[in-house]
Amino acid sequence: METTVISQTTVFAASVLCGSAMALAFDVFRILRRLMRTSSLAAFIEDIAYWLAACILFFLFILKANGGELRGYVFIGAGVGMSLYFSLVSRFVVGATVAVARFAGKVLAKVLSVVAYPLVLVLSFLKKPLFLVLSFGRRRGRTLKRKISLSARHFYKFYKKI
Numbered sequence: 001m002e003t004t005v006i007s008q009t010t011v012f013a014a015s016v017l018c019g020s021a022m023a024l025a026f027d028v029f030r031i032l033r034r035l036m037r038t039s040s041l042a043a044f045i046e047d048i049a050y051w052l053a054a055c056i057l058f059f060l061f062i063l064k065a066n067g068g069e070l071r072g073y074v075f076i077g078a079g080v081g082m083s084l085y086f087s088l089v090s091r092f093v094v095g096a097t098v099a100v101a102r103f104a105g106k107v108l109a110k111v112l113s114v115v116a117y118p119l120v121l122v123l124s125f126l127k128k129p130l131f132l133v134l135s136f137g138r139r140r141g142r143t144l145k146r147k148i149s150l151s152a153r154h155f156y157k158f159y160k161k162i
Contacts, residue, residue, distance in 0.1 A: 015061070033046075
């Protein structure tokens with residue numbers, strides 16, 4: 001493969017874009033970590049999985065863009081792309097995405113609480129008569145009464161959290 005300055009510049013620019021894409025993919029993991037708490041072991045496993053996938057995809061990029069030739073400017077371009085993304089864009093992407101996701105979660109919780117409110121009312125009205133009917137039974141009535149009481153209590157706790 002004949003290497004010209006134009007082809008090297010094109011591959012360098014493509015590697016800058018590839019580095020930026022890899023940094024964006026890493027931001028997906030950062031966003032998920034901010035939204036859902038993970039243990040340090042889970043974070044370690046996520047990091048290993050990310051870097052394995054990133055290395056494989058970067059190798060495939062080098063294979064496609066540069067014919068599999070490992071050149072220093074390809075790695076430098078990827079590093080420049082990651083550095084530019086992290087220094088210029090990453091903070092805003094992560095912050096905005098986390099804010100939008102948290103707002104959407106609050107809206108969804110409100111919608112669920114409005115939808116669940118009639119069910120809570122029905123359960124609260126039916127609880128006493130249902131227990132009265134079930135109290136006439138023997139052992140089955142008591143266990144069924146206990147199960148209904150527990151499920152109603154769990155639903156009420158869930159409703160209060162929303």
